[in-house]
Amino acid sequence: MGASFATHHVLFLVWFLPAAFSLSFFFFKAESISNVSCNEKDNQALVTLKRGLTDHGHVLSSWSDHKDCCIWDGVICDKKIGRVFELHLNYSGLGGEISGSLLQLEHLNYLDLSGNDFNSWEPFKPSLSVFWHNSDLYVDNLRWMSGLSAIQHLDLSDADLHREVDWLQIMSKFPSLSDLYLSYCQLDSLNPSLGFVNFTSLGFLDLAENHFNHEIPNWFSNLSTSLIELDLYNNSLKGNIPPSIFNLEKLELLDLGLYSLNGPIPSSVGNLSRMRLLYLEQNQLNGTIPESLGLLSKLEMLYVGENSLTGTVDEGHFRKLSKLKNLYMSEARISGKAPMWFWNWTSNITFINLSNNHIECNVSDIFLSSTVKVLDIANNSFYGPISTFLCQKKIRKNELEVLDASNNLLSGELSHCWKYWQSLIHLNLGSNNLVGRIPYSMGALVNLQALRLQNNSVYGDIPSSLKKCSNMRLIDMGDNHLSIIPLWIGEMTNLTVLRLRSSEFKGYIPQQICQLSSLRVLDLANNSLSGSIPNCLKNISAMTLPNSNVISFMYLNIYAENVRLVPKGNEMEYQENLKLVRLIDLSSNNLSGSIPAEISNLSKLRFLNLSRNHLMGKIPEKIGSMKELESVDLSRNHLSGKIPPSMSNLTFLSLLDLSYNNLSGTIPSSTQLQSFDALRYIGNPQLCGDPLPKSCTIEEQSLNKSPIGSVEDDSKNSSFYIGMGVGFAIGFWAICGALFFNRTWRHAYFRFADEIKDWIYVTTMIKMNHWKS
Template identity: 35%
Template sequence: MSGVLVFAFLLFELLAIATVSVSFSNGSSYHVGCLESERRALLRFKQDLQDPSNRLASWIGYEDCCAWAGVVCDNVTGHIVELNLRNPFTYCDLSQSKANPRSMLVGKVNPSLLDLKHLSYLDLSYNDFQGVQIPRFICSMGNLRYLNLSYTQFVGMIPPQLGNLSNLQYLDLSWNFLYVENLWWLPGLSFLKDLDLSYVNLSKASDWLRVTNTLPSLVKLRLSRCQLHHLPPLAIANFSTLTTLDLLYNQFDNSFVPNWVFGLIQLVFLDLRRNNFQGPIPEGLQNLTSLKHLLLDSNRFNSSIPNWLYRFNRLESLGVSNNSLQGRVIRSMASLCNLRSVMLSCVKLSQEISEIFDIFSGCVSSGLEILVLRGSSVSGHLTYKLGQFKNLYYLDLSNNSIVGPIPFSLGHLSTLQFIDLSYNELNGMNDNWIPPFQLATLGLRHCHLGSRFPSWLHSQKHLNYLDLSYSGITGSIPNIFWSSASQIYVLDLSFNQIHGQIPNLTNAAQLEVLSLGSNSFSGALPLISSNLIELDFSNNSISGSIFHFICYRAHELKKLQFLYLRGNFLQGELTDCWMNYQNLMILDLSNNKFTGNLPISLGSLISLQSLHLRKNNLSGTIHSLKNCTALLTLDVGENEFVENIPTWIGERFSRMVVLILRSNKFHSLLPKGLCDLAFLQIVDLADNNLSGEVPRCIHNLRAMVTLNSHAGKAIQYQFLLYASRAPSTAMLLEDALVVMKGRAAEYKCILNLVRIIDFSKNNFSGKIPLEVTNLKALQSFNLSNNFFTGRIPESIGAMRSLESIDFSLNQLSGEIPQSMSSLTYLNHLNLSNNNLTGKIPSSTQLQSFDASSYAGNDLCGAPLPRNCSEHVSTPEDENGDEDELDYWLYVSIALGFMGGFWCLIGPLLASRRWRYKYYNFLDRVGDRIVFVNIRTDW
């Protein structure tokens, strides 16, 4: 009987434990509540944070902290085990995620987190911890299994003590401003499955591959944008369990994809974009039959798209854009029923768009979400079959030869969020059409939309990027558009003929990029929001002062980085309210009617990289720019500035690439400090009152010395724009108006390839310095209208890149150097009105120029009509002996005179009798001369 009771008691106990366990696991029958010490720790943590969107509103008083936002407790012990404070308001483009700054937690990470001794999950991503180092105390939180500090604005070296977190399975430190000296601490994380160090500077970590290869549990490895320039060989890939390998944008110096990659047969995700890989797409990739995502974009792969790519039955994403590939979308691709994303930009498909739609019309059409065929030599009409892609949300067919109307079947794509049909020959839709979709991005650049502003745009309530530039719109923008477009981040309506006045935009708080350039807008400058980052009103008919525009809310720091106001009718002085525009990088006020001196506050623009003030009526000095030491481009041409060229230009503008002081009243000598501008590619000092000699140190302009100079890259301004902008990373190129080959031209896309020196129309004198011939990358050299003397440097032929030479209207002498015949790129030459002599050297180039190129000299030979047989010229090797011949001629005359003198006088001195007879002889001769003169007078 007792045995039965014991058994019954044990059974009761087991049932009770099971019941309690079930209730705990369900989290509804029993709850301990958070511990007081941990609640206080969270409140201390909150005190150091700003929370503009009140995400931590529930963290108050003596409430149960296990119920607070982002907090998860163990239902048995009550200890906090998870803290998830990730900014929930993030959005993605094709390259990366981004956070809404208005919902970020801002501040510092309080060490009170150490009191959460059972914390195993910590996510602080997409917040702002204001440029401090990763707190060392995190390295002591030994129970952590999950740590995510991505997008948190941490800086400095990753503390190697992170290797003490031996329980970590997930580590994400991506998209901060971090670096490492090495990765020797990583093997301490032996349980690590997921590692993301994207955007961490690993350039010094030569051990990166060897170390990561020692992590036996590693499943996902993300090292994008880590400045890894060498991809070492690997005998055996121990991390053969990898399912994700992301090496995006490292620009490896290796030419080919290493063989060890082909052994990672469990890979599901492979991203090798932007890495300089070349050759055909490697055959070894065929081994990776588990691949679902294959991204090879923006390398140097060539030849055809291999047909075996279309045998990856599991493939969901295929990206081979921006290589040197060609081929066709073939019928077998129709069997890839799992395809969600196809990116074939800049692949020479040479197909009609209707054929591609036919191939995708089967099982592919129902699942396809992203289709990118930008610049892929696609032609023909958009057909009704566009409407078959019911799940398509991203469509980019830009930069092709697609013609005809935009089909109404576009209206069947209710999930569309991104459309870019720019740079085709497409026609607009019916003005009364109401689309079923709500777009975030719409690009119709260079499409013909008709003269009226499309009214169907009013129905788009979520549009944040709109590009209708070059679209033939000639009317005005309806007021309803300005009032309903408050959600737009980027608006580009440039290069149309839109007229009317621009309304005040102070309430357009979301607007960050506004481009209305090259239209017919008139009236005064409107007031703008302080959140605007890029503003282009150039080439309109806007008039009046800029005082109200620049000085609006004068004490409020502006976010503006790019301001283009050139080519308007703005007038008056440049008001002195620039001190709150310290984010400004490009300022273009050229081609207006501004007057007066430069305001002192321009010197507060410490971020300014490009300043264009050309063609105004500005005067005085440029001294207020002395503190703008970030300048790469300075163009103050065609004004009334009067001063010596400041010596501090060479001292303070060490990164200067373009310097244009043309058509002012600068005077005195050329400062030698200009030779210190090693990155200078364009220097235009023409039409001033400069004098003296050209400094011999001119060969220090290194950007003009070598054809392989990287200095040109400094002229390209790369700025990461926002997800609303398409594409998300844009290249803004500097432009400059320069005189080359005798005419003014604006250079933009290829400006970084241009090298010019123009010292014309000044008072320079002396010889052309021999050192100038070291500038082998120089393309245009203009010294005309000066007072240069001496010879053209004999070694000028070493300047092989020269395309234009103008030495006219000087006092140069001697022959044209024979080496000039080797300037095979030369297509503009003017040596007229000098004192040059001799025969024009024979070459295809020199004889191809008009005779006017050599006029006003003493030259002969083609292309001049004067034959050199009629012109006795001293051979070149005798020219140098002319002075020596003259010397010996004068010596001979002197010796002859002295010899004759002593032959006559010597005997007279030696003999008195001879002297007597000689005087009597002269006396008789004198009498005869007098007699003859008397008779003549009669």
């Protein structure tokens, strides 16, 4: 919220950091000039400039001595005199140093060098030192700008200017300066002690995302004759809003969002007769909303949510706001019943956010014009059967894209009127009193990307018609009374979040769930699922590849998803950080069999919970290859064997629970594994070692020999038996073969055998006669 809508006109001097994301490259091409060619002085200046630059992308390949510089890429000339007056080299991947030859372009009035990676700026040395550090541009001082007396447009956004304490005095000395953009510049003072600042021509001032931590200075009121847009979004400004700031009679945009401002909204806000965009959200403003706000007849966007405002809002607040398109009053502590006139008044509105208030309203009274795209009434006291809202004839031609009516008092069965709502992209009816089956007609919502029916009393099957919603990215049907996970779920190939926890699901986890290659959140916890864990989970590439399938549903217009998950044993709400979550939660079911070894391939998984099942066998030996794991809960199963030594590689673990299994041997040594409480290992009688109080005997320690050692021992034993067999065979055939082929040896052998036999017989008979006597 609160993004500036300032129009960025032509820039005289632009420095931007190289974009962290890819931007389309755009080169201006000069129009052909029939009679006048490029001035020789300008031509040589540009050739000299090119020599100092590194051009790995060959974007300056057209810059040649043998061509007219007015037809070079990025160069625009005055048609009448052939002099260069605009230079567009933005986001062209250039580096190196900028030559002082730029000063020879005497007619240059537009220079855009944003999005490149220059080492230094030659024309202003030595008074300016520019160097790169951690991809940030630092500027020691701005005194070099004193010679730019005719400058009109200046954008130094993202440059670190915190070393220049006199930036305000320097900027105010330019009589022609009309546009000044200094967002993200790490500035820390607006010099509130100054009584006057001489910005005589300034129309657009963007100081968003800096570090101002004082009151709003009074010198802003001196700009009443010129200032059109003032953006101070997301600083640390505090204190009251000075009434004088609302005397800026030409102001069309004012952004004071995301501060620590307190006190009431001054009634002088009604003086801003030209105001189109007003952002006061996410402060600590209190008191009632002044009725004078309703005098802003040109207002298009109003954001006053997330404050500590009180009282009711009546027709007087909106009587002249005929051009309002976006109304954001979330968390404004508005109470009372929404009157009929309010819904009739919304004929031009496209965005309505009344969430998190204390508003009462029968949903049958809601009237939506065809202009409304977003309706967020979550966390209020809207009541009545949901069908009376969805099926009323007067809103059948709606073009609503986002409907969030969660956490209200809606009742009844889901209607069969979904064919009238085919523009819906996001639908959230969670945490109401809805009953009955999910109707087959919901398959008409072919544009749907997010379906939220959680925490109701919906029962039965999930209808197969929903597979027509092929754009679906989020399904949340948790906390209901459903039956089985359908096999067709594998056809929802764009699905990113599947939350079906606590919904009484039975049967098996279908193998088809492995076809959901985009899945980042799989939450099937607290059901009655049985059978084994599918061994094909490794096919879910979003959990194996870095940065795969960034969640595209995160922002539908200006609507952000929020999902409640249990990543580390406690329920948490994820919104903007949902895109960072990779989770599998199958806990509290009746799953059996072993943990598939293939699960170790999910190298980007962060949260794994398989606790409270009937799993047997060993913990996968290669679990240590899942190095991004932050939480592992395998407790209350029947797992046996030793804890894999590789688990010591999980350096990001902040939660580990292996309690109440049949694990044995020594707990592997690592800084991480010994940092957990003994309760995380309790209930494994044969387990020993720190942090358990039970010390390991020599035999128990031997159970924890490395797999490599075991392989070596087995190899030695195998070699012994193989060698003995080979030796026996060689010895047998060495003797028998010789007897078979040599008759003399054969006769001698049998004669010798006969003699031995006679000797044994005689000796035995003598011994027996001796025993008898």
